[in-house]
Amino acid sequence: MTLTDTEQAPQAQGGRRLSTSKAMVEAIAQEMERDESVFYLGEDVGAYGGIFSSTTGLLEQFGPKRIIDTPISETGFIGLAVGAATEGMRPIAELMFADFMGVCLDQIYNHMAKIGYFSGGRVKVPMVLTTAVGGGYSDGGQHSQTLWGTFAHLPGMKVVVPSNPADAKGLMTSAIRDDSPVVYMFHKGIMGLPWMAKNRRSIDLVPEGEYTVPIGKAAVARAGSDVTVVTLSLSVHHALDVADTLAGEGVDVEVLDLRSLVPLDREAILASVAKTRRLVVVDEDYLSFGLSGEVVAGVVETDPTLLTAVRRVAVPDVPIPYARSLEYAVLPRHDRIEAAIRSVLS
Amino acid sequence: MSTTTPAPAVPELSAEARLGMYSSMVLVRTFEEAILREYHADKGPGFDIGKGLIPGEMHLAAGQEPVSAGVCAHLTADDAVTATHRPHHFAIAHGMALRPMAAEIFGRTTGLGRGRGGHMHLFDPDTHFSCSGIIAEGYPPALGMAFAFRSRGTDAIAVAVTGEGAANQGAFHESLNLAALWNLPVVFVVEDNDWGISVPRSASTSIPNNADRAAAYGIPGHRVEGNDVEAVHEAAGRAVARARAGSGPSLIEVHTLRMWGHFEGDAQGYRPDLADVAGHDPIPAYEDRLRSAGVLDDATVTRVRAQASEQVEDAIAFAKDSPEPDPADVALYVFAEEARS
Numbered sequence: 001m002t003l004t005d006t007e008q009a010p011q012a013q014g015g016r017r018l019s020t021s022k023a024m025v026e027a028i029a030q031e032m033e034r035d036e037s038v039f040y041l042g043e044d045v046g047a048y049g050g051i052f053s054s055t056t057g058l059l060e061q062f063g064p065k066r067i068i069d070t071p072i073s074e075t076g077f078i079g080l081a082v083g084a085a086t087e088g089m090r091p092i093a094e095l096m097f098a099d100f101m102g103v104c105l106d107q108i109y110n111h112m113a114k115i116g117y118f119s120g121g122r123v124k125v126p127m128v129l130t131t132a133v134g135g136g137y138s139d140g141g142q143h144s145q146t147l148w149g150t151f152a153h154l155p156g157m158k159v160v161v162p163s164n165p166a167d168a169k170g171l172m173t174s175a176i177r178d179d180s181p182v183v184y185m186f187h188k189g190i191m192g193l194p195w196m197a198k199n200r201r202s203i204d205l206v207p208e209g210e211y212t213v214p215i216g217k218a219a220v221a222r223a224g225s226d227v228t229v230v231t232l233s234l235s236v237h238h239a240l241d242v243a244d245t246l247a248g249e250g251v252d253v254e255v256l257d258l259r260s261l262v263p264l265d266r267e268a269i270l271a272s273v274a275k276t277r278r279l280v281v282v283d284e285d286y287l288s289f290g291l292s293g294e295v296v297a298g299v300v301e302t303d304p305t306l307l308t309a310v311r312r313v314a315v316p317d318v319p320i321p322y323a324r325s326l327e328y329a330v331l332p333r334h335d336r337i338e339a340a341i342r343s344v345l346s
Numbered sequence: 347m348s349t350t351t352p353a354p355a356v357p358e359l360s361a362e363a364r365l366g367m368y369s370s371m372v373l374v375r376t377f378e379e380a381i382l383r384e385y386h387a388d389k390g391p392g393f394d395i396g397k398g399l400i401p402g403e404m405h406l407a408a409g410q411e412p413v414s415a416g417v418c419a420h421l422t423a424d425d426a427v428t429a430t431h432r433p434h435h436f437a438i439a440h441g442m443a444l445r446p447m448a449a450e451i452f453g454r455t456t457g458l459g460r461g462r463g464g465h466m467h468l469f470d471p472d473t474h475f476s477c478s479g480i481i482a483e484g485y486p487p488a489l490g491m492a493f494a495f496r497s498r499g500t501d502a503i504a505v506a507v508t509g510e511g512a513a514n515q516g517a518f519h520e521s522l523n524l525a526a527l528w529n530l531p532v533v534f535v536v537e538d539n540d541w542g543i544s545v546p547r548s549a550s551t552s553i554p555n556n557a558d559r560a561a562a563y564g565i566p567g568h569r570v571e572g573n574d575v576e577a578v579h580e581a582a583g584r585a586v587a588r589a590r591a592g593s594g595p596s597l598i599e600v601h602t603l604r605m606w607g608h609f610e611g612d613a614q615g616y617r618p619d620l621a622d623v624a625g626h627d628p629i630p631a632y633e634d635r636l637r638s639a640g641v642l643d644d645a646t647v648t649r650v651r652a653q654a655s656e657q658v659e660d661a662i663a664f665a666k667d668s669p670e671p672d673p674a675d676v677a678l679y680v681f682a683e684e685a686r687s
Contacts, residue, residue: 039497065497071527076520079486080493083504086476087426087494106483106517115476119469120460121678121685123476156680179682 018206019192021053023165027172028055028092030210032062035090038176041068041077042094042130051096052132052191074104078129082112085127090176095131098147098185112181113156127182128175129157134187134234134284136331137196141319144327146233149283149290151183152261158182158215159261163190163236165206167259170213178215187284189234199237216263220272224254227341228272230295231282232258235332239282242338253341261291266298270306273299278344279310282332287314309344313337349557349568359576361641367419367575368636369650371411371629374435376654377444378406380662381434381451385610393611399666400452402464407435409573409605412628413537414439416578416600417505420586426474426491426504428484430537431466433477436507441473444661454668461671462679474502482508482515485534489521492530492589503531503589510599511542513556522597526563531589533582534597539604544616560597567597573628603628 018026032038040055046069049056059067070077074095081091095101101108108129115125135144152159160175160182162168168186175182192202221236222243229239236257243253256272258265273279279299281292292312299306313332321327381400388398395402407414410432418439421427429436437447442458450457451465458468466479474491478484488506495502512518513536525532536556540547553559560567566588570577578600585596605623607614614620636642678684 071520071523073520073524075483075517076486076489076524079483079517079521080490080524083426083428083487083490083492084494084497085490086487087474087491089490089494089497091490103516106480107486110480111478111483111487114467115469116682116685117679118459118463118467119471119679120458120462121682122458122471123469124682124685126682158681 016206016208017203018165019053019203020162020165020168020186021056021191021193023169023206024054024172024186025056025058026206027169028176029058029061031173031176032058032066034210035176037089038092039066039068039089040092040094041070041081043070043072043096045069045094050094052186052188053193054094054130054132054186074100075107078104079107079111081127081129082107082115082125085125085181086115086123090126092128092130092176095129097143098131098133099142099145101147101150108151108157109154113154116180117156124179125181126179128184129181130184130186132188133185134189135320135327136189136234138322138324138327140322144320146185146187146285148185148261149285151185152291156181157262159185160215160259161185161187161233161261162259163221163233163257164201165192165204167213167219169206170211171215171259173210174212174215177212182215185233187234190237199234201237201240213259215260216265218259218265218268219257220254220268221257222253222255224252224276226252226276227278227280227344228254228256228269228276229280229282229337229341230256230258230269230272232261233284235282235284235337238332238334238337242334242341245338246341251341251345264294264298266302269295270299270302273306277306277308279307280337280340280344281310281312281314282337282340283312283314284332285314286317287312288317290314311340311344313340359579363419363579364576364636364639364641365646367415367579368632368642369654370415370418370439371575371632372650373654373657374411374414374438375408375629376651376658377438377661378408378434380658382406382606382610384662395611404465404610405432405608406606406610407432409603409623409626409628410537410539411435412573412575412578412632413535413600413602416575417533417535417582419579420582421505423473424500424502426476426488426495426502427507428488428491428504429475429477429507430481430484430509430512431477431479432509433466433468437468437470437475437477440475442468442470442475443472444657445664446470448661448665449668452665452668453670454665455671456664456668460679482512482517484508485512485517485521488532489525489530492525492532493528496531501590503533503586505533505535507535507537509542510536510538510540510547510556511545511550512536513559514550522559522563522565522595525595526565529592529594531592532595533585533589534595535582536597536599538599538601541604541608541617543608555599557597557599565595565597568599570598570600573600573602573626575628575632
C-alpha cells in the first residue's frame, strides 16, 4: 500500500493500536525483512532497545550483525553509515539526542548531505539519521532541544518529523526507501513511553503491513475555518487539545501538521491560510532564524495581502532551562498556543 | 610500538611493478604541472584566487607521489580510497579517468560532479574514490565502505588517507578505534609532509611518529622514512594483505615531502627547508635508482613521459573544450531523485 493520494495514513482496520515507538519499530522491521541492505546502528540500540524505544525487539529479530551497538563515537559511526550508504547499503544511524549533533555535525552536513550534490548525482547516500528531540521533562538544555530548524537550514537532507503512530510508521518506510539522506526526528513526548507523560494520541490506530506516507506532504490534523495553526511533532497534540477547548466557544481552528520541514509543504500552508486569513505558527524550536519565520515568510512572499493576523509561538531565544517552571515558560504549551489563537482572532 | 623503515628496503619487486610505480609517479607529476600551468595562466594582474580557468584553492601533491604509487599498486578498482583536500595523486594512482577529473577541476559539465564539487570533492563511482576537504573526516566513511564490502562477502578493502595534521583530530581516533573494534578491512595511511599549512609537526604533535598511535588501538603501525616508494609498497603490501584476509586494519605513516605550497599562492616564507626541496624530489631519485637497477633506460623514460604528457594534455583540452554548467541547473542533484545518468 502506498499512500500517495491521501493526506493522512488510513484508519487501521480492526482497531489495532500501537505506541509511536512500536509503529516506528514495525516499519524498520518490515523494511529489514524486505531489504538485506538495511541495518541499524547507534548507542544502546541493541539489548537496551533504544533509550526511547526506537529499536525495541529488533536485536532479537535480526541479530547483532544488523542491529549494532556502537561505541560513544558519533563521528565514527555516522561517518561509517555515510560510507556504507555510498556503497549501496541503507543504514539507519541513531543519534541518541539531536542535541549531540555538535560532536558529529561534519559527517552530517558536510558529507551525508553534500556528497550527492558534489558528485553531480552520481553517488547516492540512501541513509536515515534517526534522532530524539524535544523537552518538557526537565532534562536540561543539552538534552531537550528540537534543532530541526538547524538541520533543515543545511541543504541536502530531508527532515521528517512525525507526530503520531500511523505517520511514524509510514514516514519511516518512506525514509528508508528514499535514495536521499533523511533525518528522522522523533519527539520523546510522542513515543508513548511508559515512563514519560504522554498525550493520549501517542498510542493510536496503526495499519498492519507495509505502507508509505509521502515525505513533503503536510496533513490537516483538524479542519477549521477561523484560524490556521501550522505546527509539527508534539505541538500538534497541544494544538489539537486547544482546538477542542476553543470549539466549545465556537472558534473553529484548523491544525496543519507539517510532517516534514524538508521538503516543506508550502502549498498546504497557503491553501489553509487562504481560507482562514489568520496564522499561528507553533514551533518547539528556537524563535529566531528558524521554521516559524520561514513559514510566515513563505506566505508573505507569495501574497503580502493574504494574512490579516499572524503570531509565532516558539522557544524564546534562551537555552532550554531546567526548573519546571522555567521550562514550561519557554515551551509552546497549551496556554501560549491558546493566547496566540485568541490574539489573532481579536 | 610501531616499526619503522629507516633506509630503502630491498624488496623483491618485479621490473614491471617498479616501472608501474614509476609511471604512476610521472603521470601524477605531469598532471600536477599541467594544472599548475593552467591555474596560474590567468590569475593576474597580481594573484586573484577567484580568477581564471581554474578558480579557488588548489592543493597540489608534487613530492608525495611515492605514497600514492606505493599504496595503490596493491589495489583494484573494486577497492575504495578516501583521500584529502590534496587528492590528485591518489585519484590518478587509483585509476581515475583523467578527462572527467580534469573537467571537474575546471568546473565543467563533463566533470565527475558536473561542476558541483571542484578539486577537493572528486567522487568517482567507477573507482570507489572520494575525498573530503575537512581534515580527518575522510576516515569515517572509509569504515562504512569497508563494512559494506565485508557485508557483501567480497574481499575489497578501503584505504583511508590523511595528512599528519589529521592525527590530532577526533575523527582519526574514532575511526581507528571502530575499525579495530569491528575488525574492518581498512588501511589507514598518513602522509607526513611535515607541515600543516605553516605549522611544523613539531609544533602540533606530541609524539614523533604517528604510527605509534596504532598501538593504542591494538593494530599494526608502521612508519616509512625517506619518501621511498618501494618501502611504501612493502608496508602497504602487508597492510592490504592483512585487510583482505579479514585480519583487520593497519596504520601506515609515510614521511613524504610537500614540494610546493600548501595551496597555490602560498609563498612559504615560514619554511626554512625551501632551498633544499628540489634536491629531494622523489621522481629523479627513483629514476636514478631504476636506471642503476637496469629497469629504466633513456628510451623508456622518454616513452613514459611522452605517454603521460599525451594523456594529461588530452584531459586538459577535453576540460577546456567542455561547456560550463548552466546556472539554471544549479539546484539539480541536491536530492537523489534529480539525478540522471
